[in-house]
Structure formats: structure tokens, C-alpha cells
Amino acid sequence: MKIKSNRIFRKLLFCIMACVLISLPLLGLSNFVMRLAVFVWIYILLATSLNFTSGVAGQVSLGHAAFFGIGAYVSALLSLKLELHFLICLALAAAAAGVSGWLVALPAMRLSGGYLAIVTLGFGQIVYIVLLNWIDLTRGPMGLVGIPSPVLFGIEFRKPQSYYYIALFFCVAVLLLFKNYIGSRAGRNLMAIRDDETAAAAMGVDIYKEKVKAFAISSAIAGIAGSLYAHFMLFIDPSKFVGDESTAILSMVVLGGLGSMKGSIAAALVLTALPELLRGFSRYRMLIYGILLVAMMITKAVDWSRYSWYDRMQQWIQRVVQAINRKKGGWKNGAA
């Protein structure tokens, strides 16, 4: 009975959430809030995709913003220069980012831990410098202007109230498929690689191949986020795709609990919305991210997501009891 009511409760919650998400633009919220809502969707894509490599597969990347940038520039340039349709631009942006991710991963996934972090950091820098200096193509620091808004079914999605639906659609679609993928054999294999590569290999997991694939998929999704960003802002310049942005995305993943998709979503929501809503705080955004990242790493709250509160309480109590027992043993020995 309990299980049944739980399921009904979940379904109800899901319906309410769906209603709220769909009707959000109709509630007469200000442009500012709706813009923020679109950004939240974009960052949810960025955080969940980085969570895939860094959280699920345990391969920490410090250059995620590079793939975000590649997606944004490819999509913008294709629509500006070749006047391709938004959907085609989006697909090609995903492909371009995915292929770049694959190419980076081919050598990088032979490395581990710190080395991998440095290679991805370096790649992020390279992409930023190329965007800044390949002036013929990217117009460098002046950025790309006049990126067209998407037009679908004869409707132009320009205002945040309407663009929100595009962001919502692509995010939810990607997240649902992503969740399927992570919940299946592929996701388990990646977690196995994260926990113990030797044992994973013994169980027949092709470690290198799986890592490269995960990195490419994660990059492709960042590319989708980039495309969504470009066609919403209508203007992009390299400064959005610097290393700081990678750090920001990584701190979302870490705050949400490495490996937890729900956690990444919640953290992306909080860390995108809060600094904007608390006026005057947005200039401290990077500082907040940095402090959070350090605090989370120090307290090792990294895998909190996989343990329920109940389990963690129990473990904690067990540890205390063990400590007391040890003390007791010590006293007895002392007496004997």
C-alpha cells in the first residue's frame, strides 16, 4: 500500500511540476525573470553534461566551457554566413562540439586525474584564444552580432517568454534521453570505471573506449547548450567562454554531488538564479563558486548523493558506537 501511495504522490508531483514549467511564461513574470529562466535551462544542460564525464565517469574536466563556446560559435556562424535553419545549426553545433570533444579525448583519456584536468584546462584556453584571435571568422573581441532568432512553424522565438519553450523542449528532451542512458549498462560501466578501473576491465569494460565516448557525448550536449545560448542572446563574444565559466559549471556539478543528475539540476538552478536575484551579488558570482568548490572538496561531501540521509545517519552512529567500543576495550585492557 505504501509503495502505491508513494507512486501516486510522485506522479502528482510530476504533474504539478510539468504544469508549472509549461505555464511559467504565461504568469506575467518580468522579462528579467524569464531571461533568467532560459539561462537556468542552459546551465542545467551544461551542468548535467559535465556531470556525465566528471561525476558519473569520474574524469574531471576543467574545460567544459570550450565546448559550450564551440557550439555557440558554430551555430551562430552557420546561421549568419550560410543562413541555415536553426534546427540544422543546433544539430551541427552538437556535432562539432561532439567531434572536438572526441578529438580531445583521444589523447586525454590515456591520462588520468591531474594530467587530464590540465589537458582540458589547456584546451579551454586554446579555444578561447582562437575565438579571440581568428578575427576574420569570429570578429574576435567584437563578437558576432545579429544572430537570427529561431523561426519554427512560422513563429519567431525572440522574446524570452517564447524562447523559454525552445529551451524547455530541448532541455527536457535531452535530459530524459540522458537519464535513460545513464540508468542503463553504459552508465553503470562508467560508474564502475570511476570506482575501480582494474575491476571494471576485469568485468569486460573497455575503459578507454567508454571514457572517450562519454567525453564526446558530454561535449555534444554542451554544444547544444551553446547553440541555445547563441540564438537567445543574438550576440556572442569570447568572454563568455573563458576558463572561469568552466569553473562555474564544475562547481554546480560538485555542489549537486558528483554523479547525481538531480543534484546537478538543482545546483544549476540555485547557482544561476541566486546571484542574479540577490542584486549586487552577481559580481561576486565567481567568488561564491570558488568558495563553494573548495568547501565541498574539503568536506568531501562529494558522494552525498548516493547515500540516503538515513544511511548516512546510520553510518555516523555506527562510527560513534565503534569509537566508544574501542575506548571500552582500551579501559578493559588497562585494568587487566
Next chain:
Amino acid sequence: MALLEVYGLCKSFGGLAAVKDISIMVPKGKIVSLIGPNGAGKTTVFNLLTGFYERDSGQVLLDGAALDKLATHEYIQKGMSRTFQNLRLFSKMTALENVLVGYQSRMKCNDWNMIFHDRKYRQEENQAREKSRNALAKLGLSRYEKDICGGLPYGVQKRLEIARALVSDPKVLLLDEPAAGLNPNETQELSKLILSLREEGNTIFLIEHDMRLVMSISDYVYVMDHGELLSEGEPKQVRQDPKVIEAYFGKGRVAGAAERK
């Protein structure tokens, strides 16, 4: 012809010859044990047989087919599945997930099936879960199914590793010191379990330190020391071999040990 045949296996690390010209036969449906003092090279033999190290020379045949030029992850597909001397579980995954990873080499769905959770995927996933639950049940671990395995008691984790290695229905199950760190009761249960696995037709290649366990369940025993085969035979022959007694108890004790019998 034995199911697993090993001829003239050699491996050295730098100047140290860890495994010297070892030949071993593991017949189908039997329990064959490899014993020897610490550092004798037993684990190295397992690592050679499962592709973690490349052998310097020698030949390995499984079911008549040579195991050559394979990547480490391909060995389980051929039917060689192992546990590790020091626990190597996926510590942040649940017990069931661990066993599911053990089964993954038998799953055939591609990425497309997995992304869309189509019918083929669901069938295969359900079947995998059923097999994994059966493996957990066989080792008496059903109640830990949903627990993150890093927090489970040591004995439970040891058994979970066996479940993970067993679920893929390997041709040969290689167990590296499954009784290490277990208390006498748990060791007793383990020996019953290994015997019951043999009853079900599994072939088991066992490394073990616990002499009583080895002598009571093995069909055939190989003894290694300093990388070389010292002795082999049925448990009662090996037990009386003076070379074995010497290796285990030191030179001075040989006379004493012989007297005790």
C-alpha cells in the same frame, strides 16, 4: 583434455622472475587450488591468465582455444572471470549494480537501444536484473541488494565479489584468496559455497592461504614457491610432500612435522 591448460608460463619484473615455467591443468567441473607462501607468485599467475600482465612466454588454452593477443577486457567474454585478493568492488555503487556490471559482458544492446529504452533494451535489462538477483541470492546477499557496497561488512563484500564474478557464467571462475580476512564460521560457509558451486557444474581455480580450506575442498592442488612449481597432486599427497612442508614451515620443522603424522 583439461578445460584450462597452461604450459610453461613465465613472467619476470625487471630482474625478479615472479613466475617460472608454470604448467597447470584445470579440468572441467573440478576445484583446482594453487597454494604457496606469500610472494610465491600466485596472484601473478592469475594476472597473467586474465590479461592484466603480458606473459613473457608460455601458452594458455581455454577449451582448446589459445588466449592470445587479447585486451584485458576481452578475457571475461572468453569465459575467464576472477575476484581480487584485495577487495575491488565498485564501492559507490549498490550491490545489485556491482553484479550487473559483472554481467555486462553478456549484454548486447547498443547505445541507441539504451538511449531510447526500447523493447530490446528492456527485455535484456530485465533478464540481466533477474540473473543478477539470482547470483546475489545464491551467495545469500539478497537483503543487501540496494545498499551501497562500500559500507557493507567485509565478509559480505568478499561474497559480493564472488557473485559479481559468477554472474557471467564463466567457464573458469578464478578466486584469489576468498577466505582471507574471514572468521572461521565465514570460512566454513565459504567452503560449503564453493563446493555447491562445483555441484552446479562450475569449474573453479582457487588461490588460497587457508590450508584446511584448500585440503578439504580441492580436487587437485598445485604448490608454488619463489615462482616455481614445488609440488602437485591430490590434497593428501601434497600434504605429505616434504618439500611443501619445508616451504611452509621452514627447514628445521620438517622432521617435527613428519613426526606429528
